[in-house]
Amino acid sequence: MAKQLIISISREYGSGGHKVAQELATRLGLPIYDRNLLDAVAAEKDLTGTGLKKYDEAPRNLLLSRSVRGYSNSPEEITARMQFDFLKEKAESGESFVVVGRCSEDVLKAYDGLMSFFIIADEEAKLKRVQESRGVSAEEAEMIIRRHDKKRKSYHNYYCQTKWGDARNYDMTINCSRLGLEATTDMIENYVKAVQAKEQ
């Protein structure tokens, strides 16, 4: 039986990290968990409601929520914890997969099969990608990037002891503007295969 492989891709907004993750999943024939993670959680737990989606990858609002006897009424926290539990269950079952964000490099750090990557990009490249994908001006794109990165950072740093984007928490932190998305994917794939070969 092949050794478990879990690839965690964290990314700055607009860096193209998500595309890298998708391409890696395709090349390695692995399922990918990203925005679809909540659908997977809902399907597995047979949830009747679908209202949690808007709270995906969001930090808890401390002033508008409280915890009592381990029950938090923050939809953001409930969503996050459900996703973390789901990822841990998958990892525990021995499944190999690619996961985008969701504090996965921290949540799954106990598993030997985990390899984690933080994808960044030059400011211009991120602006260009966001302008193209969302059809907005450069100023708007800049605001969107800043807002999303701030949200991701506070989301990550609320749930994890480690800091978002700190190179010490990842196998690699890569600026994909240098090589482009294709070659960045190649590099990660080669790294993954090299590590796997060494461990076999």
Next chain:
Amino acid sequence: MAAQILALAIFIAMFVLIVIDKIERQYITLGCGLLTLVLVFGICMHDVNAIVETLNYKTIFTPEFWGFGAEAAAESTAGINWATIIFIAGMMVMVEGMARVGFFRWLCMLIAKMVHYKTIPIFITFMAMSFVLAMFIDSITVILFLAAVTVELAHLLKFNPVPMILSEIFCANLGGSATVCGDPPNIIIGTSLGLSFFDFLKNTGVMALICLVVTIIYFYIVYHKQLKQTTGEPVKAEDLPDPKEAITDKRGFVFSCIIFLLAVVLLVTHAQTGLTVAFIGVLIAVLTLITSGKAIGSVIKKVDYKTLLFFIGLFIVVGGLEQTGILQIVANFIGKVSGGNAMVMVAIIIWGSAIASAFIDNIPFAATMVPIISDLAGTTAGVDLHTLAWSLSMGTDIGGSATPIGASANVVGTSVAAKEGHPVGWGEYCAKVAPATILVLIICTVWIFVRYL
């Protein structure tokens, strides 16, 4: 002056840390309590008596504390209210025993079966059940089980559980206001001021019952259309779970029912028997543990010690405010603002408590306010302490319903709903529940004005 500033700073820091929620709240109150003892009483005041009075441990060793003295004395309003802590601990043990044998799930399922699993009758009976259970059992436990069964029934009968859960939360908070043992603020008020079960029942209980009728009508009008909508084909009634399946230990179930009934009887008659709530708490805890058999370990383990420690620390910090005279200043301020007018004073207490409890934990608020209303009644002619006590009780208990964070039951209920994929935002919660809160508070204010002033 330095002691006052320090006591106030510790109190504010405690509240801020509770809101930030990064450190478990029992560590916050215990840490702040320790700072109060060392810095305020020790270093600033050099007052050993203040420490002894605030720790209040001597009262536990008096016969009066257990109801065997010449007369059952009220707890001092200063320092740790051990009667509250011991009673809550006893109730926790009993409730854990009841939960272990499946009592709550059985009761919910039985009532759902009795109304033939029809959504609107379930909605109404669950509101009434939430109210009645919360009169004797902490509202967190009531909502934990009711919301869980509501979600299960919603799943089977294909309706949206949120309207039912929000209504149950409101009724649990309302039921808690009806008796001395219903909600922690009432236990604090009752034990501090020497008020009995019947004192509460005849006063806040009557108000709560009137408000329950209004509440059921209100929530029916607001939610009946939404509840009639189904999201799929409901499971047939004969395929629904049998209530008996909920019982995990038949012998334990019988014992639990007897102990619960005994607790109710003892609480109802405690003014006549002279037994204090502390004694009742210890007795039912001991009986629960004796009858738990091999499960005794798991029952003890599940008791929420964190909440008990939270209370101990909290009472010390509030004791700091009292010993340094801060609460006297607040009482004087309220007295001045109201100009000695009882109506204005009642209005300030009931609405001020309600607004504060809607946003901050109502337990520390009530613990802080009890010495204040004692001071107010003592220094203002024509103002009855009991009237202020009922105002404080209704304000804190009902006000907590207004927002998703106001009371513990709200947090637990909305958490259960969210875990089922039905997050309840502030907008949705407040749009439906805040008007009910205001309506009930208006009824209570008018009732207090007419009946007592």
